[in-house]
Amino acid sequence: MSIEDGDDPSCYMVQETTFDYEYDADFDWENVTASQCNCTHPLHKFLEVCITRCSIGDDTVFFSMTDEELFEIALPGFLYLTVFLVGTIGNSMVIFVVNRFKRMRNVTNVFLASLSTADLCLIWFCVPIMFMKYMSHTWSMGRFACYSVHYIQQFTCFCSVLTMTMISFERFLAIAYPMRNIWFSSIGRAKKVILLIWLLSAMLAVPTAVRMDYETNLSLSGQRVHWCRRRFPSHFMGYQRQTLNKAYALYQLLLLIIFPVLTMSICYARVSAIVYKSSKDRMILSQAMVAFSKAATDAVTFSGYSAIPMITTSRNLKTANTTINSYSKHRNNRVAEANKKQVSE
Template sequence: MDSLNLINGSVGSKVPAIGEDSSDVTLNHALLELGDSTKLLGVQVVLILAYCTIIILGVVGNSLVIYVVFKFKTLRTVTNFFIANLAVADLLVNTLCLPFTLAYTLLGEWKFGQVLCFTLPYAQGLAVHVSTVTLNVIALDRHRCIIYHLDTRMTKDTCFLVIAVTWVISAVLASPLAIFREYGIVELSPDDSIEVCTEKWPGSSTDGTIYSISMLLLQYVLPLAVICFAYIRIWSKLRSHVGPAGRNDRHQHRRKTTKMLVMMVVVFAFSWLPFHAFQLATDIDINVLVMKDFRLLYTLFHIVAMCSTFANPLLYGWMNRNYRCAFVAVFRCQERLDPHHAEAKGSTAVRNKNKKALEAQDMVTPHLNATDV
């Protein structure tokens, strides 16, 4: 079962491929119905509340991040454009995928037709790949600048080119989710049939397992290894740095920004870990598919994974004063950010210094260092 098929991965695993012997279909269907807690009203209410909360928080939070990055000039930095790209990917999941995931879980079968059978799993696979690749790009860019003392940051034109390449690479990696798929109707009995949207690999059934494990390595294990390596070196460099007093403020900004970005990676890693572990267990042992409450466990792990789609905006507001001030400015319908509010918690000396710098530049928005987000 493909590790990124979050819309109906359980369909592809639970329901045999179209054309398989009907007795096997009926047997598997009966096994799946045994102890399926997602049919209980109380469980369904909890699942509805959980998914709706994730969708609302994700749509509001990610839309807000995208808006403030392009609304406020001082937030238009390379790192922030990458963060906005993450928000676009998460917003795609929140709006195009999660509502259908919830509906499938409640209905117990695919009810969305042939076109969506091919496009929805692909869209969510694309979004997850974009998030992972972008996290890698951010880590490697900061590694290049901080470890090798490169003061010249990536240009905005290069940044947009990297973002475009990120989407192209992600589209290629996710393409098997749309190509190797089949939609149809399976007759469980003369009076009972269900719509299915399943994987359809050209070779043996092991092809799906090979793809699933490959994606686990390319989309989770390898990227996290690269990111961890980059941030460990960055953090070690920043902790051991002792420079002139004039550079301390800049280094503090770098440390705070790096800390926030590391938290983003930690949230991504731990929210997706249970889901990937469960998927791997499914690929290794087919008996997992007919275990008691398989569907409920799958759904719960999926909910945990989807929490990553709204966590980042909360991290920005908590750990970065510039985003925090931008969010407040939006809710207060302000056209510009208030520099006094942005520096309210800093020392008097820092406030005076920043105020003079702002006045010298004839600006009323808070100053952002090149290393801040």
């Protein structure tokens, strides 16, 4: 089954895929009889007349697979298991360290612990479901799981994105407005912000639960099969499915890509500019201090020998002293202006 127009091909989607097998044009597929069934041919297993003959028990399914079919299961299974274990251990260690050691409990690390919690939920709900869906082309976990699992996946995705955005904003405040960041740098206030992020993520993920289509059909053998697709039901709320899918794609584009990327880019660009300017001012101050030290040393060295070096040394000392005083005055004015602006706001 191919992905229909408007379906979401994202990594969080449980997709319905098929394998392309060679089609024998000389074979009479419409008038095939049970005696012609070749159960080793992948397509014959799906013919109605071959269902009974080619059916095998659950206990012999792995023994009847070819090496290629076993490889198609073993390699993805190993990769899914690796991602699950590494993600679980890594994120659990972050949460443990932040909660166990008191010196690690600062605002940034609290946000990182929240980010690890969201990633941990995403790993627990996304990876097992994706692997189970890879093993079966149908949905066998019921209607409630169809809606809730995809909702939780999108919910944790919003948590991760909003938390990373808040981390960049907190770093910007700490460097650009240190006086204002004193109020924000409280652990208690950071936890309140995290709670707000999780509540907001829960609301923003609601459209994902609505955008689920749970279908039921009959197989060739008469068994009831179910499908769980990420698409709006047909004519939902009087709108066409294609229109709703476009609106949902725009919704995700704005909230998951444009807003966080734009916010983080602005914050980190401002931080980079402030750090660059600060390092440049420090370099000027360092050069002035070196000149001041050299002038003072020369004054002591040549004070008893010649008046000419003393004149040159005096000029260097005066220049260095002027540079230092100018830098100190500029820095004090800048700090006073920043504090005044923060108090007025």
